[in-house]
Amino acid sequence: MNELLSIAINRLRRHPEFRELSQRKWSEDDVIQVEQVTGMPVLPDMREIWLETGGFGLEQTELYFTAHFPHGYEEEGEIQILFQDAEMVLDLHQTLVISKDNPGRLDSKYLVFGTADGGNSFLLTDANGGVHYWTLAFDPIGQGDNEAGVAKVADSMPEFINGLRTLDGSLG
Numbered sequence: 001m002n003e004l005l006s007i008a009i010n011r012l013r014r015h016p017e018f019r020e021l022s023q024r025k026w027s028e029d030d031v032i033q034v035e036q037v038t039g040m041p042v043l044p045d046m047r048e049i050w051l052e053t054g055g056f057g058l059e060q061t062e063l064y065f066t067a068h069f070p071h072g073y074e075e076e077g078e079i080q081i082l083f084q085d086a087e088m089v090l091d092l093h094q095t096l097v098i099s100k101d102n103p104g105r106l107d108s109k110y111l112v113f114g115t116a117d118g119g120n121s122f123l124l125t126d127a128n129g130g131v132h133y134w135t136l137a138f139d140p141i142g143q144g145d146n147e148a149g150v151a152k153v154a155d156s157m158p159e160f161i162n163g164l165r166t167l168d169g170s171l172g
Contacts, residue, residue: 001048008161009049009056015170017059021083024054030086038093040111043129045157055083063164063171065116067133067151075151077133079164080115082123089113096122106134110150124150131160 001009012018031042031050042050049055057063063079084092092112096105106112106124114123116133124132131154154160165171 001052002044002158004156004158005045005048005161008158009053011162012056012058012164012171015058015061015166017061019056019059020053021055021057022053024050024083024085025052026050026054026086034086034089034093034111037090038097038111039108040127042111043125043127043157045129046111046113046125049083049157050086054085055081057082058166061166061168061170063166065133065153065160065164067153069149069151075133075135077116077121077153078118079123080117080119082114084112084114092122106150110134123153125157129156130154131157 031047035042065077067075067077069075089112096112097108099105109126110124112122112124116123121133121135124134133151133153135149154163
């Protein structure tokens, strides 16, 4: 695992409620299928997380992040599922990116990897490794159900994980 990603994950590991989701570990076949269906590469940080840990989170404690929307607006998001399994990543791609019912909702330059705010919002990554937040039709700048409401969270997965925090300050 690359050093920055390892440091970021180890920061979460120090929390007493940390848990890895080994039941969600991906196989190399999962990675290949996701890349073929989405047309997006599964970048090294995501690949390592999914293949080695299956994802992770805190047992009974919510994790929060700050999203930076265009025009300077900031919003706090709450993680629901930090890293989805391969089947759900494909389902979210089908529903949000290539939907025949709602074409053009979300540009195919994004890979949906997690959910936030009770599953009403989504965590995305792009081909450069940036992490983004999409609130669907509930974006604060009133752009509607399209990618105009995508906010930047971090430039990389390690930066995103390092920025996660709890309300009680046990991380941060």
